[in-house]
Amino acid sequence: MKIRLTALLTALAVVALPAAAHHSFAIYDMTQNIEFEGVVETLKMRNPHMALTLTVTKPDGTTQTVNFVEGAPANMIVRMGLNPADIAVGKPIKTIGAPRRDDANAYFLKAIILADGRRFSVIN
Amino acid sequence: MLKSAPTTAAVAAALIALCGCERTEPEAATVAAAPQHPDFSGIYFPAGRQQDPQRPVYTPPAAAALAEYEKAFLLDDDPGRYCQWPGMPRAIWGAPFAVEIQQRPQDLSIYWEGYGMYRKIYMADHNPPEPVLPSAMGHSVGHWEGDTLVVETTNLKPYPYMTRQATSSDAHVVERIRLEERDVEGQKVKFIVNEVVLTDPKIYTTPIKITGTLRHRPDLQLLEYTCTDALWDEYLTKRGLTLPDMDALAAP
Numbered sequence: 410m411k412i413r414l415t416a417l418l419t420a421l422a423v424v425a426l427p428a429a430a431h432h433s434f435a436i437y438d439m440t441q442n443i444e445f446e447g448v449v450e451t452l453k454m455r456n457p458h459m460a461l462t463l464t465v466t467k468p469d470g471t472t473q474t475v476n477f478v479e480g481a482p483a484n485m486i487v488r489m490g491l492n493p494a495d496i497a498v499g500k501p502i503k504t505i506g507a508p509r510r511d512d513a514n515a516y517f518l519k520a521i522i523l524a525d526g527r528r529f530s531v532i533n
Numbered sequence: 534m535l536k537s538a539p540t541t542a543a544v545a546a547a548l549i550a551l552c553g554c555e556r557t558e559p560e561a562a563t564v565a566a567a568p569q570h571p572d573f574s575g576i577y578f579p580a581g582r583q584q585d586p587q588r589p590v591y592t593p594p595a596a597a598a599l600a601e602y603e604k605a606f607l608l609d610d611d612p613g614r615y616c617q618w619p620g621m622p623r624a625i626w627g628a629p630f631a632v633e634i635q636q637r638p639q640d641l642s643i644y645w646e647g648y649g650m651y652r653k654i655y656m657a658d659h660n661p662p663e664p665v666l667p668s669a670m671g672h673s674v675g676h677w678e679g680d681t682l683v684v685e686t687t688n689l690k691p692y693p694y695m696t697r698q699a700t701s702s703d704a705h706v707v708e709r710i711r712l713e714e715r716d717v718e719g720q721k722v723k724f725i726v727n728e729v730v731l732t733d734p735k736i737y738t739t740p741i742k743i744t745g746t747l748r749h750r751p752d753l754q755l756l757e758y759t760c761t762d763a764l765w766d767e768y769l770t771k772r773g774l775t776l777p778d779m780d781a782l783a784a785p
Contacts, residue, residue, distance in 0.1 A: 435608060455762040457614070484630060484646065484756040 437507045437517040439532070445475050445504045454483040454493050461496065461518065463504060477506060480518030481531035491529045496521060571680050571712045573725060574636045576755065577747035580724065582626035585742045595736040602695035612694055616760035618648050620669030621686050622706045622729050623698055626745040631753050641675070646758050654684050664688040667702060684708040704733040723749035
């Protein structure tokens with residue numbers, strides 16, 4: 410059974426449930442799906458939210474660090490089938506991010522797409 | 534870690550309870566000699582929640598406290614983000630993480646992967662201890678009413694987060710917990726159905742009924758959930774400290 414963050418966010422809509430869930434995600438513009446392709450620079454497989462930074466090479470050859478400040482709980486995404494070794498530091502991956510409204514370089518990690526095409530969407 | 538394997542008799546009793554079968558005379562005689570109860574032991578995953586009334590009615594003082602709270606606190610001012618346990622009764626419907634129950638005749642131990650919450654339900658007929666300090670999970674004492682485990686919880690410390698099912702020290706929680714077998718995609722699956730009544734006259738004008746359901750998931754294992762990792766990382770960043778990378782150290 411796949412467990413998706415979508416379910417968690419849906420559950421968040423229930424008035425009393427946030428006691429057990431985390432903060433709202435209103436600080437992010439969740440309508441956006443910005444795709445990045447890069448190499449994992451740092452990885453924190455932790456709860457309640459994993460985090461990673463991605464080194465992205467821009468068209469002019471310079472690099473930029475994109476900061477995914479939070480995503481799914483580590484326990485949730487490994488239950489979806491993600492092997493942390495597949496997103497270890499140095500691995501090339503694609504990501505989908507939603508930017509923070511007050512910090513354009515901080516993103517919520519909505520999805521991870523591995524080099525072999527497997528996709529782990531924590532929110533659609 | 535203790536793991537109580539269900540006895541054949543306990544399994545038989547649970548199956549009888551689930552199918553509604555009448556007990557035959559020989560089985561009844563065995564049960565009379567050594568009462569058997571459903572065994573809730575196992576790993577489960579939250580599978581739904583219903584509440585009545587959906588929007589609880591607050592007492593006038595609680596309504597005033599809610600108004601003040603909503604003025605000052607944002608949704609992001611979340612105690613869970615800082616690893617405060619949701620506690621009882623909020624833990625029952627829970628976060629989307631596994632729950633493990635270990636049942637013995639004298640008590641049930643419940644471990645929630647999310648937040649690492651832990652709770653003990655002492656059985657009334659096994660000399661339960663007296664409560665010591667108010668706590669997030671409270672002091673729970675249970676007894677059997679047929680195949681239903683009835684649990685009363687008191688000695689809860691206040692949970693003053695008004696938009697998150699707040700409770701006071703007067704909160705009183707009664708749970709009626711039973712096993713159900715349901716057909717899921719052609720498979721017989723065990724569920725725990727917990728009918729909770731939360732009474733807290735300082736906050737709510739009427740009792741609140743909540744039904745929390747857990748699905749048996751023997752395929753899952755409990756994972757570690759250290760809630761404070763992110764807080765510690767934030768602290769180190771604020772202090773400008775960098776921990777040594779142990780994995781990068783040269784092997785001898």
